[in-house]
Amino acid sequence: MSERDILLALERRAGEKPEFRLSELQKDLAAGQSLEDLAGEVRPQIDRLGLTIRPSDGDYVIGRRAGPLTVDDAGRERQAAFFRNPEVPETIQHLIESYITRKTGKPWDDPAVLDRMQNAILVQKSRYWKEQRVSYRKAYQVLGYLAYHAPVYLVQFEHILWQIIDRGLAKPHMRILDIGTGPGVVPLAVIDLLDRIGSASAEVYAVERSEEHLEAYNALVPAAAAAMGDRVQVKKPTRGDIGEIAAGDLPDRIDIMVFSNVLGELRHMRIEERADLVAALAEQLAPDGTIVVVEPADLANATALRQTVRAIADRGLTIHSPCSFIRGTACNPARCWTFEQKGDIRPPRLMERLAEGKDGYRFVNVDIKYSSALLRKDARVQHAYRVPPGAKFARFSHLHRHVDRTINVVAALMSGNLGDDRTKVYKVCDGTPADPVYVVVPATLRGQNRDALRDIAYGDIVRFHGVLVRFNKDHGAYNLVVLPGTRVEPAA
Structure with missing residues (x-):
C-alpha cells in the first residue's frame, strides 16, 4: 500500500461526503493492519489534504478541517457565570474525596487523614519558598497537592484555555498534551470547561514521572471524562521524566502542549537548557498549534518564565501573548516580573476541613495569580500593532532622557493594579526597557483618569499622552x- 494509494483513497472519500470513518477507508485499501496502525499511516496524507482525524467509538472519523472552535451564546454565558463565582465542580470534588477514601482506607475527612495531609502541605510550602524541588513520591504528598494546589490550578487553567478559545486559537477537535501532568489537573480543567460550554471534543495525552501522581491521574481523569461519552478521549499517560523524554516518544500533531508549573521545577537546568527542551518537544506540535507555559506569580518563578519564553522564541517559535513587540525589537526579561490575577475561588469541602482549627489559614489557597505565555509555530500573535514610523512616542529605553518631563508613550499593559484603591500601579512594557516601568495613578488624582485603565485587558496596547x-x-x-x-486610549 503506497502513499499514492492512500492519497487517492482519501481524496475519493473526502469528495463524496464531509465525514467518513477510517474503517471505510480500510475496506477501500484492503488494509490488513489495525485501525490504530492505519491511522498512523494515513495521518501525513490527511495533513496534506487539509483533513482531520479523531477517535470515535473504537473507530476514527475523518473530515474536512473546520475553522476555529466557536461557542454559542449559552455556552459563553455558562462559562462567564463560572468565572464570576469559580469553584471546583461537585463531580470533581467527589472524585477526589472518593480517591482519598480508597487510598487511605479511611473517610476522606478522618482527623488522622487530615492531619497527615496538613503536614504534607506544610513541607511542600516550606520547600517551595526555599526554592527546592518538591517531591511527590509518597501518597500523602499527592493528597496534599490535591487538597491545596489542585483547586486553584484547575480554575487557573480554565482561564487560560478560555483565552485560547476566545482568541480563535482552538479547534473543534483538539489533541492536548499535558507534560508533567501530576494528578491530572489540566486534563480535569479541559474536561470541565468543554462539558460546560457544550461544544468541542478532545484527545488528552499526558506525561508524568511520579507513580503516585499517575495512580491519582488514573483514578480521576478517566472517570471525569466518562460522563462526556466520547467527546473527551483520555489516552493512557506516559511515564517519563520531562528532562529525558524524547519527542518521538510523544504523539504528533498536538494542538495544545501544556507546561503547567513544570519548567520552574527543573532547577538543575539552565534557562537555555529549558528552552532547548521545549523547542525539541515542539516538533510534535501541529503547524497551527499552541504551547502554554504557566508558572506561579512569585518573583523568582515569574521572572524565570519570561526569560525561558524569550529563549524559546530565539529557537524559532513566536510569542503570541501576553508580550507584544510593538517596536519590532527583542526584549530583555532579566527584571520582568509580571503576572495575571483573577477572582478568588470558593474553597472546596476538603480545603475547608483542613482549615478548621488553629492556624487554619495556612491551608487555605484560593487566590489565582499566575504568570503565563502562549507560543506558536505559525508566527500568529495576539496584537499585530507596531508603533508607526515617526510617531511621537518615547521608547522606554530612552526614559532616562526624559526624567521630570511630560511625554507620550505607547505600551502593553502587563499587570492588574499592583497598588491599592488609592494609589494605583500598573506594570507596562514596550519591549525595549532595561529597567521596569510602571504607570502610577496617584492618590491625589481626581476625575475620569482614576479609572482610565480599569477596562483595559492584560496584554492590550495603550497610548498615554502626557505622562510625567x-x-x-x-x-x-x-x-x-x-x-x-x-489622555489614555487603547491603540488601534
Whole structure:
C-alpha cells in the first residue's frame, strides 16, 4: 500500500461526503493492519489534504478541517457565570474525596487523614519558598497537592484555555498534551470547561514521572471524562521524566502542549537548557498549534518564565501573548516580573476541613495569580500593532532622557493594579526597557483618569499622552505618573 494509494483513497472519500470513518477507508485499501496502525499511516496524507482525524467509538472519523472552535451564546454565558463565582465542580470534588477514601482506607475527612495531609502541605510550602524541588513520591504528598494546589490550578487553567478559545486559537477537535501532568489537573480543567460550554471534543495525552501522581491521574481523569461519552478521549499517560523524554516518544500533531508549573521545577537546568527542551518537544506540535507555559506569580518563578519564553522564541517559535513587540525589537526579561490575577475561588469541602482549627489559614489557597505565555509555530500573535514610523512616542529605553518631563508613550499593559484603591500601579512594557516601568495613578488624582485603565485587558496596547516621568531610585524603576490632563486610549 503506497502513499499514492492512500492519497487517492482519501481524496475519493473526502469528495463524496464531509465525514467518513477510517474503517471505510480500510475496506477501500484492503488494509490488513489495525485501525490504530492505519491511522498512523494515513495521518501525513490527511495533513496534506487539509483533513482531520479523531477517535470515535473504537473507530476514527475523518473530515474536512473546520475553522476555529466557536461557542454559542449559552455556552459563553455558562462559562462567564463560572468565572464570576469559580469553584471546583461537585463531580470533581467527589472524585477526589472518593480517591482519598480508597487510598487511605479511611473517610476522606478522618482527623488522622487530615492531619497527615496538613503536614504534607506544610513541607511542600516550606520547600517551595526555599526554592527546592518538591517531591511527590509518597501518597500523602499527592493528597496534599490535591487538597491545596489542585483547586486553584484547575480554575487557573480554565482561564487560560478560555483565552485560547476566545482568541480563535482552538479547534473543534483538539489533541492536548499535558507534560508533567501530576494528578491530572489540566486534563480535569479541559474536561470541565468543554462539558460546560457544550461544544468541542478532545484527545488528552499526558506525561508524568511520579507513580503516585499517575495512580491519582488514573483514578480521576478517566472517570471525569466518562460522563462526556466520547467527546473527551483520555489516552493512557506516559511515564517519563520531562528532562529525558524524547519527542518521538510523544504523539504528533498536538494542538495544545501544556507546561503547567513544570519548567520552574527543573532547577538543575539552565534557562537555555529549558528552552532547548521545549523547542525539541515542539516538533510534535501541529503547524497551527499552541504551547502554554504557566508558572506561579512569585518573583523568582515569574521572572524565570519570561526569560525561558524569550529563549524559546530565539529557537524559532513566536510569542503570541501576553508580550507584544510593538517596536519590532527583542526584549530583555532579566527584571520582568509580571503576572495575571483573577477572582478568588470558593474553597472546596476538603480545603475547608483542613482549615478548621488553629492556624487554619495556612491551608487555605484560593487566590489565582499566575504568570503565563502562549507560543506558536505559525508566527500568529495576539496584537499585530507596531508603533508607526515617526510617531511621537518615547521608547522606554530612552526614559532616562526624559526624567521630570511630560511625554507620550505607547505600551502593553502587563499587570492588574499592583497598588491599592488609592494609589494605583500598573506594570507596562514596550519591549525595549532595561529597567521596569510602571504607570502610577496617584492618590491625589481626581476625575475620569482614576479609572482610565480599569477596562483595559492584560496584554492590550495603550497610548498615554502626557505622562510625567519619574525615576524611583529605591527600586531602580521608572514611574509614568498619570496627570489630570493625561489622555489614555487603547491603540488601534
